[in-house]
Amino acid sequence: MAKRVYLLLVEFLIVMGLILTGPSLLWSQDFRVGTWKTAQTIQPYYYQKFLSTPQKIRVFSFTNPADQKMALLAGSLDMCGTTLAHAIHSTSRGEPVVLVTSLCNKCSALVVKCKGPVKMIADLRGKKIGYVPGTMHEILLREVLTRNGISPDKNVYLTRVDFFDMGMALARGSIDAFLSGEPFPTLTVVQGYGTILSYPYYGESIGTINAGMLVRRETLHKHPDRLNQLVLAHAQATEYLWNHQDEWLKRASEFGTPLEVLKRAAPNMELAWAMDASFIRKTRALGERMQALGVIHQQPDYEKLFDLSFVEKVKLGLGSK
Numbered sequence: 001m002a003k004r005v006y007l008l009l010v011e012f013l014i015v016m017g018l019i020l021t022g023p024s025l026l027w028s029q030d031f032r033v034g035t036w037k038t039a040q041t042i043q044p045y046y047y048q049k050f051l052s053t054p055q056k057i058r059v060f061s062f063t064n065p066a067d068q069k070m071a072l073l074a075g076s077l078d079m080c081g082t083t084l085a086h087a088i089h090s091t092s093r094g095e096p097v098v099l100v101t102s103l104c105n106k107c108s109a110l111v112v113k114c115k116g117p118v119k120m121i122a123d124l125r126g127k128k129i130g131y132v133p134g135t136m137h138e139i140l141l142r143e144v145l146t147r148n149g150i151s152p153d154k155n156v157y158l159t160r161v162d163f164f165d166m167g168m169a170l171a172r173g174s175i176d177a178f179l180s181g182e183p184f185p186t187l188t189v190v191q192g193y194g195t196i197l198s199y200p201y202y203g204e205s206i207g208t209i210n211a212g213m214l215v216r217r218e219t220l221h222k223h224p225d226r227l228n229q230l231v232l233a234h235a236q237a238t239e240y241l242w243n244h245q246d247e248w249l250k251r252a253s254e255f256g257t258p259l260e261v262l263k264r265a266a267p268n269m270e271l272a273w274a275m276d277a278s279f280i281r282k283t284r285a286l287g288e289r290m291q292a293l294g295v296i297h298q299q300p301d302y303e304k305l306f307d308l309s310f311v312e313k314v315k316l317g318l319g320s321k
Contacts, residue, residue: 030056031230034068034080037061039252039262040104040182040269041081041211046237053229065211069097072216079230082214085136088287091300096217100310101231102272102279103211108140109185109268110198112177113170121148121198130161130169130178136210139289140200141179147202170194183257186265190258199268206289207282208270220307231310235273235318242271275311 031051033044047057060077062068068080069090081103082090090097112118118127121144131138142152150156161169166178171193178184179200188194201208213234219227241248249266253259280302290296 030058031079031226032058032060032077033230034060034062034071034077035103036063036081037255038181038183039249039255039257039265040107040271042248042252042255043103043234043237043241043271043273044081045251046241047230047233049240050233050236051229052232057233069095069214072097072214075216078219078226079213079215081211083136083211084209084283084286085134085139085290085295087212087214087305088283088290088300089134089296091305092287092296092298097214097305098217098220098307099212099275099305100215100220100227100307101213101234101314102209102275102311103213105208105210105270105272106199106201106268107182107210107270108137108179108200109182109196110141110144110177110179110200111166111170111185111188111194112197113173114188114193114195116176118176118197121145121150124177125150125155126157127176128157128159128174130159130166130175130180132163132180133160134295136286137179137181139286139293139295140206142293143202143206143289144179144198144200167191167194182265182269183261186268187257187261190261190264205282205285209279209282209286212275217304228310228313231273232314232317235311235314238271238273239318273311274315275306275308280306 033047035041035044044057044059051057065082065086068077069082071077072080073095087097087099118124124145129141131141145152145156152158159175161175161178163180163184166180167184167188169175170178170188185196189196215227245266249259249262252262284302287299291299
């Protein structure tokens, strides 16, 4: 608990420091990029390796997408990571943000107590399930339950639990299950008290989409060349790490997760950069589920939420399909 409070305090100070420096430093000599310190969001730490200009990449780490976006809107970051659920929520409120490249796919899992009473999803009826409201994981959890004839609001007890505390809550019996992102699901397996019941992906609807990189809308018009450089560096970093997975996981283990856990979790993590019509269709499906659940009150303008022109240029340059 003390470590988590410390991390949140550090993040708050970073956000306030970025905001207080103001937009005068935006698009200065250095690039400023926000991301999480996780294996699935590691690419910004490799941008420098592929940047073709003399500018430096300054990476700022956060623990949630809201703080990253706050710094972005304040003009203190050039680009930052975000979950697609958060991007949808922000745009539905009229905030001037745009997704310009994907970041990661997969990374979610539904976990239950090892050797416990829950053997299949139907066994979750009447059980306590840990979740974080308003996240991708809540949407996926509700989708899993609904598809199996279980009402998320009537047949189970949804219990708000911080991501960092879910494993311990499961171990001590405070909850019977949780749906979270890696590496927490795999960590419970390695430590011997959890087992993965389901990977909550449905290809015909939301699929495996998860997160992307966000910019301010005015950046598209004022600094397209520099934004092109960032998106290209992101794509090249993604391709490099995906083709050098030993290096990827070893570098990611420096963030604090044991390498053994990351190796076990790797099949459920996918680095990404490309976006296309299918990606947008699945994001729309996510938005529809969010509105149905009351997470948002209206659908965003998806034409404004996405700009595929930068990844299209990268595809042409890299010879991707």
